[in-house]
Amino acid sequence: xxxxxxxxxxxxxxxxxxxxxxxxxxxxxxxxxxxxxxxxxxxxxxxxxxxxxxxxxxxxxxxxxxxxxxxxxxxxxxxxxxxxxxxxxxxxxxxxxxxxxxxxxxxxxxxxxxxxxxxxxxxxxxxxxxxxxxxxxxxxxxxxxxxxxxxxxxxxxxxxxxxxxxxxxxxxxxxxxxxxxxxxxxxxxxxxxxxxxxxxxxxxxxxxxxxxxxxxxxxxxxxxxxxxxxxxxxxxxxxxxxxxxxxxxxxxxxxxxxxxxxxxxxxxxxxxxxxxxxxxxxxxxxxxxxxxxxxxxxxxxxxxxxxxxxxxxxxxxxxxxxxxxxxxxxxxxxxxxxxxxxxxxxxxxxxxxxxxxxxxxxxxxxxxxxxxxxxxxxxxxxxxxxxxxxxxxxxxxxxxxxxxxxxxxxxxxxxxxxxxxxxxxxxxxxxxxxxxxxxxxxxxxxxxxxxxxxxxxxxxxxxxxxxxxxxxxxxxxxxxxxxxxxxxxxxxxxxxxxxxxxxxxxxxxxxxxxxxxxxxxxxxxxxxxxxxxxxxx
Amino acid sequence: xxxxxxxxxxxxxxxxxxxxxxxxxxxxxxxxxxxxxxxxxxxxxxxxxxxxxxxxxxxxxxxxxxxxxxxxxxxxxxxxxxxxxxxxxxxxxxxxxxxxxxxxxxxxxxxxxxxxxxxxxxxxxxxxxxxxxxxxxxxxxxxxxxxxxxxxxxxxxxxxxxxxxxxxxxxxxxxxxxxxxxxxxxxxxxxxxxxxxxxxxxxxxxxxxxxxxxxxxxxxxxxxxxxxxxxxxxxxxxxxxxxxxxxxxxxx
Numbered sequence: 001x002x003x004x005x006x007x008x009x010x011x012x013x014x015x016x017x018x019x020x021x022x023x024x025x026x027x028x029x030x031x032x033x034x035x036x037x038x039x040x041x042x043x044x045x046x047x048x049x050x051x052x053x054x055x056x057x058x059x060x061x062x063x064x065x066x067x068x069x070x071x072x073x074x075x076x077x078x079x080x081x082x083x084x085x086x087x088x089x090x091x092x093x094x095x096x097x098x099x100x101x102x103x104x105x106x107x108x109x110x111x112x113x114x115x116x117x118x119x120x121x122x123x124x125x126x127x128x129x130x131x132x133x134x135x136x137x138x139x140x141x142x143x144x145x146x147x148x149x150x151x152x153x154x155x156x157x158x159x160x161x162x163x164x165x166x167x168x169x170x171x172x173x174x175x176x177x178x179x180x181x182x183x184x185x186x187x188x189x190x191x192x193x194x195x196x197x198x199x200x201x202x203x204x205x206x207x208x209x210x211x212x213x214x215x216x217x218x219x220x221x222x223x224x225x226x227x228x229x230x231x232x233x234x235x236x237x238x239x240x241x242x243x244x245x246x247x248x249x250x251x252x253x254x255x256x257x258x259x260x261x262x263x264x265x266x267x268x269x270x271x272x273x274x275x276x277x278x279x280x281x282x283x284x285x286x287x288x289x290x291x292x293x294x295x296x297x298x299x300x301x302x303x304x305x306x307x308x309x310x311x312x313x314x315x316x317x318x319x320x321x322x323x324x325x326x327x328x329x330x331x332x333x334x335x336x337x338x339x340x341x342x343x344x345x346x347x348x349x350x351x352x353x354x355x356x357x358x359x360x361x362x363x364x365x366x367x368x369x370x371x372x373x374x375x376x377x378x379x380x381x382x383x384x385x386x387x388x389x390x391x392x393x394x395x396x397x398x399x400x401x402x403x404x405x406x407x408x409x410x411x412x413x414x415x416x417x418x419x420x421x422x423x424x425x426x427x428x429x430x431x432x433x434x435x436x437x438x439x440x441x442x443x444x445x446x447x448x449x450x451x452x453x454x455x456x457x458x459x460x461x462x463x464x465x466x467x468x469x470x471x472x473x474x475x476x477x478x479x480x481x482x483x484x485x486x487x488x489x490x491x492x493x494x495x496x497x498x499x500x501x502x503x504x505x506x507x508x509x510x511x512x513x514x515x516x517x518x519x520x521x522x523x524x525x526x527x528x529x530x531x532x533x534x535x536x537x
Numbered sequence: 538x539x540x541x542x543x544x545x546x547x548x549x550x551x552x553x554x555x556x557x558x559x560x561x562x563x564x565x566x567x568x569x570x571x572x573x574x575x576x577x578x579x580x581x582x583x584x585x586x587x588x589x590x591x592x593x594x595x596x597x598x599x600x601x602x603x604x605x606x607x608x609x610x611x612x613x614x615x616x617x618x619x620x621x622x623x624x625x626x627x628x629x630x631x632x633x634x635x636x637x638x639x640x641x642x643x644x645x646x647x648x649x650x651x652x653x654x655x656x657x658x659x660x661x662x663x664x665x666x667x668x669x670x671x672x673x674x675x676x677x678x679x680x681x682x683x684x685x686x687x688x689x690x691x692x693x694x695x696x697x698x699x700x701x702x703x704x705x706x707x708x709x710x711x712x713x714x715x716x717x718x719x720x721x722x723x724x725x726x727x728x729x730x731x732x733x734x735x736x737x738x739x740x741x742x743x744x745x746x747x748x749x750x751x752x753x754x755x756x757x758x759x760x761x762x763x764x765x766x767x768x769x770x771x772x773x774x775x776x777x778x779x780x781x782x783x784x785x786x787x788x789x
Contacts, residue, residue, distance in 0.1 A: 058667025059659065064741050137738050143715060144698040144740055235716020241699060242714065276579070277587025284598045306701065307712045308719040311624055315617050322609035326602060333601040336566060339573035341588035346578070354574065361566055365559045368609070372616035374623055375555060378548045378708030381701065381736035445552075447705040449736040452744035456671035456732070534586050 023107035029093030039081035046070040051472040057457040067453035068135040075138035083259035097507035100186030100523040105179040113172030120165035142233035174205035188525040200265025203293040204258040211251035218247035249300035263400040272532035274350035275342035279532040281334040288327035314373040321371030348422030352403030363391030384444025410496040417489030428478030435471025439464040504535040543724040545708040626722035630690035637700035637713035640746040654748035680751035684758035688724040701737035
């Protein structure tokens with residue numbers, strides 16, 4: 001059997017051949033990062049298109065089917081490529097470095113996972129062909145989604161295959177990362193002194209392993225209903241459309257913790273490094289992460305509070321939903337306590353991380369009422385929900401992903417990003433995001449339903465939509481500047497040593513960029529090793 | 538005191554409680570954060586490394602576990618109590634059977650009278666100016682008469698895909714699911730025109746799926762229901778229903 005391509009050169013001087021056949025976790029991590037970011041940009045541009053359409057009431061320049069297509073792709077891509085996919089990038093690059101391993105446990109499975117993700121990306125791009133537009137929203141509820149499959153290639157099929165392929169990549173990644181962390185840690189690194197980023201990622205991957213089969217089953221049944229005329233979800237033949245919603249949300253609610261737990265991990269890494277002190281309450285942080293992962297599986301019906309399920313289920317899952325606020329609160333309070341008697345160095349990653357905490361808090365606090373059926377009944381499927389999850393995904397996840405980009409950029413490229421542009425980008429992003437997302441909360445309380453291509457000219461609605469559109473363009477400018485700061489750094493930034501941030505974590509003890517085999521000898525950590533804290537050079 | 542609409546009054550109660558708690562919690566986190574961010578900045582020669590003594594404090598951590606736990610248990614339980622009241626339609630409620638279709642609703646009154654509120658689609662039906670697309674034109678859209686001060690129980694179902702029924706003034710949302718009947722109720726006390734929207738994505742013209750409730754005094758409603766006012770008898774309405782079903786078949 002032919003060997004997989006050996007890693008001989010560091011990632012920046014590798015040939016195309018080596019990139020395609022590589023099993024190196026760092027290269028695969030970079031490929032995930034580039035793919036995810038590219039799709040993030042595409043989904044962002046589509047959002048700008050939708051914001052222009054919504055600037056005033058009436059059809060502006062789009063047809064409703066174009067809008068519905070844009071919204072479907074925006075949702076699907078932001079969730080599967082950005083909020084989930086980008087963590088595959090971070091996890092691939094960082095897990096082996098943080099635990100002192102040379103690669104992940106199953107490097108070829110890892111490569112296969114990426115290429116499945118790539119295949120899903122190709123299918124997502126195929127939907128741009130007229131006639132292939134998927135218009136089912138990212139949730140693909142039947143019976144609507146089961147009726148759409150009459151396009152050129154069968155739009156329901158495209159929708160289903162996107163889920164299958166990204167799901168395969170998720171499971172391959174989960175098996176890999178979980179095994180790697182269990183089996184390949186350097187001596188001296190155990191459950192209670194792992195990086196919090198690793199706890200976050202592994203908890204997320206346990207969710208993937210247990211949850212993805214549920215959604216994969218749901219979309220498979222949708223596929224069968226659409227093309228083979230089975231009747232899992234068809235009420236005229238004895239099926240039940242709510243079965244799909246249960247199976248879908250059984251994964252897709254925990255999936256929001258797949259998106260946000262790694263973000264929490266990154267915030268913890270950055271905050272402790274730049275506060276120059278160990279994270280406050282490490283143990284309760286770990287317990288909180290795992291509690292969120294477990295309780296997260298018991299809350300899914302809050303997505304179905306108005307769908308006709310029995311009232312007692314709503315009440316039961318109202319309690320479990322609100323319970324999630326407790327471990328989440330622990331994390332936020334611990335971050336704040338970490339700042340107490342710290343020596344805070346304000347570099348770009350720290351700004352992004354602190355912004356992510358304070359903005360996530362708004363996302364969390366607006367999530368609580370959505371878990372109370374008595375509150376939810378007035379705002380279900382309104383812009384309030386849109387605002388809530390944009391504070392979580394558009395702010396907590398995106399700000400920490402960009403914080404992570406800035407933080408590990410010197411490690412990945414060996415060069416420092418542009419600090420002035422980085423800080424500027426943060427403030428523009430913060431202003432733009434709030435102008436975009438806060439009016440969504442307000443307009444939702446005023447009744448605006450979500451997924452509307454057009455809306456009646458109710459004066460408050462018009463004003464609030466206009467503010468959102470301005471905010472969206474400010475946000476886009478900020479993100480553009482952030483990307484310029486990073487790319488400029490990669491080409492012409494100052495060269496950095498192994499540990500520019502003076503962090504105690506293991507990835508900062510090897511040269512930047514990391515050599516092909518990461519660690520020449522298995523690393524030895526000091527006794528009482530703690531990855532969070534300050535390390536003098 | 539007479540409220541504008543029910544059960545919106547109940548919703549407002551829980552909304553206010555949530556808002557107060559949220560603002561307090563946000564301040565309790567943000568104010569110390571900002572103070573620490575300013576006070577504990579890195580200062581060369583003076584404050585270069587953070588305090589490594591404070592790695593945790595069980596008392597504090599227990600405190601910010603227990604207090605949020607009490608708050609969420611209170612909110613969930615209070616919400617439970619309110620929700621139980623919200624879901625119970627008053628005994629004397631007027632029963633309205635509502636069938637959703639792509640894209641609109643057919644309202645059926647207890648005496649069999651039907652009213653259709655169907656989306657005005659500017660590509661297929663007619664070009665509507667922005668201000669007309671959400672108007673009541675008497676062709677696709679008809680006023681849905683509702684008596685003021687009388688609770689209305691809505692029994693919902695759908696002919697095709699999942700839709701929903703949201704009465705803006707009353708703050709109630711309920712999905713219309715094919716193959717099952719769901720319910721909600723509301724009461725509007727003040728005569729006037731009120732919005733109803735679909736909130737469950739249902740395809741191309743989801744955004745134009747609306748209805749206008751015309752809330753009128755009870756006597757006027759009774760007269761309208763008996764067909765004594767100018768605004769349409771149910772025979773012509775029924776014909777339009779048939780038309781809409783036809784259109785739907787063609788679209789499919």
